[in-house]
Amino acid sequence: MHRVVFVYLCISVCLCVTASAQKATWIWYPGDFEINLANKMQNRRTDRNTFFPPFWKMDAHYVLMDFHKVFDLTAPEEITVYAEGTFNLKLDGNAVESGINKLIVPAGKHKINVKVWNEASAPAIFVQGKTIVSDNTWLVTFEDKEWIDESGKTSDISATKWLNAGSWNFNDPTQLPSAFKLPTKKLTAVTTTKKNNEWLVDFGKETFGFVQLHGIKGSGKINLYYGESKEEALSVTDAMTLDRLTFTKNVQTDSTMILSKAFRYVNIVCDGNISIDSASMLYEYADVKQRGSFTCSDTLINKIYDVSKYTLELNTREFFIDGIKRDRWVWSGDALQSYLMNYYSYFDNPTVTRTMMALRGKDPVTAHINTILDYTFYWFISVYDYYLYTGDKKFIEQFYPRMQSMMDYCLSRRNKNGLMEGLSGDWTFIDWAAGLSKKGEISFEQMLFARSLETMSLCADIANDKTNASEYKKLAADIKEKVFSLYWNQQKNALVHSRVDGRQTENVTRYANMFGIFFNYFTDEQKLAVKQHVLLNDSIQKITTPYMRFYELEALCAMGEQSYVLKEMKSYWGGMLNLGATSFWEEYNPDKKGAEHLAMYGRKFGKSLCHAWGASPIYLLGKYYLGVSPTRPGYEAYTIQPQLGGLQWMQGKVPTPNGDIEVYCSTKQIKIKSATGTGTLKIKSKTKPTGKDIIVNATGGDSYEITILPGVEYVVNYKVF
């Protein structure tokens, strides 16, 4: 068997560009570098020195990749090609001999193809010429089927899926994507306490990185026990992470641990005729820029905001992870919250898309994301949020097929009533809450399902799949209708938790009810009823994870309860600070005492004391106090509804794709400066607001709207209620 000699033709889908001087960057199939990196990161978890990999399918990159682009040159130029993998380079379909990575491209219109094979990591290329450079305008495919049959007919190019290449910031040929590592910087210990052959090192606050031992002398064993708390570090039997070094011969050396760990304390125990001089660390961090800010008249809130930012910083790594001590995995429900916090802090799109791509993985779909029903839905919702905040249509267009196959998987698992119910192998999570029932058809899951279908409809539209756009819309409306017809209980003034055997259960939980508010699924009347009978009702089971407190407080903020939420924030997050927290926790139950706070999952130090979902004040303060949120994708339009919630003043910045929105607000004056889009400042004021060059629009009662345009500094005088 042999295929006929093939030639590459320039065809309609090829992007023909007039070249201009540009910077080359490494490129790959979008999602593949990300999948490799996620595999590496998630397989670095250890549990008491045991390798602890994820318990779901991990995907692999495509091993054979074709990259191409058509250039139109005014003058000949030489290009140099670098590749991760075995490659061939073609100019207008003619291949260059192996071992040669330079080529003169003549003037005129020419197509360059680079085909790369790599089993160990994603095929990637770096092409450098004067005007010809590799970047994300190149097209890639993993199933090039261009060929000419014996009749000379070219097969239809549409059979091959070409996507725009993925890239990040690998802008030098020597900077291989497969060798990516987060940067580190040296940090010293705050105190070191030596007792016999043990050194207890305190870095002063929660941190993350590689411990370094200096001046190791002698022979024997050194065991390092890490602790987010002092108790954990001092517990040889229960510390969740540890390292062991063995020196069989006499040494005089330094040593850096191979794996990064989360800790504040390290207990270094020398066993044998061995000792150390000191310990320090290499702090490992993601190189993202902090753009958002918030300060206000309340010092505790300022402290909460700062510790939230530090908590998010520690959990923002190659991906948005859950917590730095234990899992260090990418969990969809956790990530969704980090994305939202990110929109009010870094606004770093690559970390968001990288995390979403890693979570979604590849077809075929064989399980829910992280095996969790709700986590699949959060993934869809996170795409919705991403589009709203960033306006990045390209991502949707490229990943719509993977959204579709994920939704097909969900649709194929509906029960006979068309509802989503955990099937064999599915994990219905919702929240860590004692006794929470996962039986039957749970209202919360249907609500997330409806929102996911709405996302699909939106994205189908963007991907120009009009038929499915309307199909998803219908499905979403149907599920939404069912949420109310099946779960709304007029007596209870709430959605009930679930149906079992086709009948409503008696149980009311907060989950579906709080999401119904900020999804805007409830009528105004229902919102008020739910606020009173569920959210502010102490007889409804309380939430003890910052994870669900995020949504609970969001729902209350969406109902204008900023004063109440501010108090809650001070009490809940302030409660952790009172207990000495230097980062926010996975779970906090104010009723617990002492070392009880450290335990979880039946393990003495099982709880993570630095969990991304603990950092939600970043989001709440940005979105519901400074009050900035997009109303059209990418902040083309947005609202600013400052709410002091009892503060005397506050000020801060909210990042957008095209610069920041700066807000200052006191009880008398609001100052706004925006770099982007068309904003609408919405305020309530006892008197009509005034200010230079401001057009105030009264919208009824004491409500006013003022249009905010980019580049202007607005000063609005008003009188707070």
Add this chain to the structure above:
Amino acid sequence: MHRVVFVYLCISVCLCVTASAQKATWIWYPGDFEINLANKMQNRRTDRNTFFPPFWKMDAHYVLMDFHKVFDLTAPEEITVYAEGTFNLKLDGNAVESGINKLIVPAGKHKINVKVWNEASAPAIFVQGKTIVSDNTWLVTFEDKEWIDESGKTSDISATKWLNAGSWNFNDPTQLPSAFKLPTKKLTAVTTTKKNNEWLVDFGKETFGFVQLHGIKGSGKINLYYGESKEEALSVTDAMTLDRLTFTKNVQTDSTMILSKAFRYVNIVCDGNISIDSASMLYEYADVKQRGSFTCSDTLINKIYDVSKYTLELNTREFFIDGIKRDRWVWSGDALQSYLMNYYSYFDNPTVTRTMMALRGKDPVTAHINTILDYTFYWFISVYDYYLYTGDKKFIEQFYPRMQSMMDYCLSRRNKNGLMEGLSGDWTFIDWAAGLSKKGEISFEQMLFARSLETMSLCADIANDKTNASEYKKLAADIKEKVFSLYWNQQKNALVHSRVDGRQTENVTRYANMFGIFFNYFTDEQKLAVKQHVLLNDSIQKITTPYMRFYELEALCAMGEQSYVLKEMKSYWGGMLNLGATSFWEEYNPDKKGAEHLAMYGRKFGKSLCHAWGASPIYLLGKYYLGVSPTRPGYEAYTIQPQLGGLQWMQGKVPTPNGDIEVYCSTKQIKIKSATGTGTLKIKSKTKPTGKDIIVNATGGDSYEITILPGVEYVVNYKVF
């Protein structure tokens, strides 16, 4: 986010065994080692020193794998675990610290899990204890979802697909599957002709391996031009493969080429102040045993059989490949024929299943196998053949899901008439034949489609998928019915080639008509009509590839035309031998002259002179002359219908899963000795056959049947017609 602490439980699907002393072997997820190896092999193709990868999707292994087995020990024993990848080892759910690969397993019933992560090659393990060993009774999964939720409930194990591990013959911990290489042996040149700075080396016949240069002295460049013919080796501009060495400094050394090549001749051209003493080679071969044999009274047939065997030997490598010079890829249509030849020579199941697994790859299916419509169908048919010859149910059970998704792909691509027609991106191949129309609905493709559906029905039954078994059966019957209602032309006494725009075309080709015979789709009357009006009709376009001659001659043999076929064989394959062939070719057209025989695909030396599909006499002589073929899976029952076809005598062996069937046949006597199953010797004889201990059953006319049982030597005296 964090999962609850999980424990492994012994559950129903776990295989509980009473251990007995066994040999350990490396194990992996079935198909994954094979996919890695196929990627490596197929990416070794070069075209004039340019890397030439396949032009379809290449798959990757699963990167994270869980292996387990439950053992019941009478005494404690120590096990040692080796892994390709980062691993953790668990005893009854409790993990051992990283870096430790030994464990004492106590007496009693215990579950051992090894979870391995490896991005570069398939995760694999080797476990050695006294009675505990890794082998293909271990179970593997790539999506272990065992966990216990907070209510303490174990999720249903059935959500996770557990398969039996794959293995081959890596029986030593140091013999890593990822490092697999075919063995080599040293061969010397037959003649070396030196002319100025050129050495023309002749190895006497077609061969394959790594050329070695001895006594390289000086500095400069050495170019090696390989030739299956002398003309090719001497053509610096057109030899299909070449190697280049550069020595910038003075050397005195030997050198072995990095990539294996196909050649009989090597032209070594020294450029600069450099020379060599001599050249030899490392012959690279698959370590399979030749079990089948055939000799007869005709020396030309014996020569044809021997050269066929050598041709197949050269093309039997890590996989059954197409040809050794050029593609060196795994092509489904080519492979099917090699499998059939294999059943009459090596009977090596691992090479068959490895090739089938490599061809099928992974889900999702995004294209036909090798992008060719007919090649997808051949893949199904090859599974059918494999089961018939080997009786290997396990393979079917394990791979049925991949068969299903491949068939789903086909079913989703039927046209409005329910027929298969090449769609955008599909290659409709059929054969290399000038002017062969690929337009519209081609009868040949429908016939292969029907047979594929029959295979699916059979395999669904084996996999206990009764619903689909009957569904596939119905679909097969429907397509088969359509083949006759839509394509049979009573005037032409044949199936026409195709329908275009819903109407029969005038064209009759041999393809569907010859397959209809040995698929047994025709009535006896139709068979005779087709034989006369198509097969033996010179006005129907002739076949010029051994590829389709295979089926043409098979159809004639199935019609009892052994005498005619013997003459054809001597003329066609004998024709190649007359032209000096030392292996059989990709194409042979007796009308061509001289160097015309070397050209193909518009290239002077484009033709492969050693192509697996050229070796079909192995199959024809075994199946239709010795006449041995299984009638129930794995030779549980089989027939022997010796047909001399004009020979004075013949004898040979046909391998089966449980030993050989030996046949001797002259015009007067037949001798049979079989190691397996229940055979039925079917003969025509002018007089009633006689022999010691033989029960002869007259079946009408001059036909007789004699039952053959294992271990008995039968001598039957008869009188040939």
